[in-house]
Ligand SMILES: Nc1nc2c(ncn2[C@@H]2O[C@H](COP(=O)(O)OP(=O)(O)OP(=O)(O)O)[C@@H](O)[C@H]2O)c(=O)[nH]1
């Protein structure tokens with residue numbers, strides 16, 4: 001079974017849990033059918049009525065169609081090719097760190113957006129991944145109803161899988177509109193999440209070096 005063309009990580013192996021450096025299997029969200037444009041359009045029209053609006057007034061006539069198109073654009077997103085790798089002789093003595101990746105996702109509790117800035121580090125073992133693919137992997141997992149924690153671990157697991165390296169770290173800082181425009185209305189709150197796999201979990205000096213490098217370029 002594949003999700004958007006990529007294969008999910010293998011099923012959890014109990015032996016992995018005994019090894020603190022083992023790659024954690026990511027809890028992938030189950031595959032879902034494509035967005036049904038006609039049904040979403042009809043329900044959006046009904047929602048407008050429930051919200052006390054007249055869906056036939058000039059400004060709203062096209063809104064159900066646009067909303068359905070937006071859900072399709074978001075949920076049926078195609079990240080393109082995510083797994084171009086190049087042979088490279090490095091075997092553990094080098095790291096690759098890409099900072100400043102950004103993506104929009106949707107909080108699964110309120111269906112409100114959250115924006116993340118992410119950094120991904122990999123210690124290559126015989127091959128390297130095309131740099132842009134790290135951003136594509138982030139987009140792939142962001143285009144779902146998400147939790148920031150799950151997004152972080154899914155990106156780490158997919159990067160590990162396509163790089164053929166268990167030594168991966170993902171740092172993420174998120175701004176959740178459900179915390180800023182509603183609810184607690186905490187405009188300044190930022191959420192940091194981190195997933196370290198393999199050597200990045202056990203080599204604390206390396207993890208600290210990377211952490212410093214990640215935050216040296218922080219923009220938000
Ligand atoms: N851990 C985690 N929590 C999230 C994320 N996105 C939203 N939440 C939280 O999900 C929680 C839902 O809490 P509930 O009490 O069920 O809902 P609510 O009454 O709307 O909560 P408030 O947001 O506090 O108004 C809130 O605390 C949100 O801040 C996320 O990515 N990770």
Ligand SMILES: [Zn+2]
Pocket residue numbers: 107108109110111112176178179
């Ligand atoms: Zn929310």
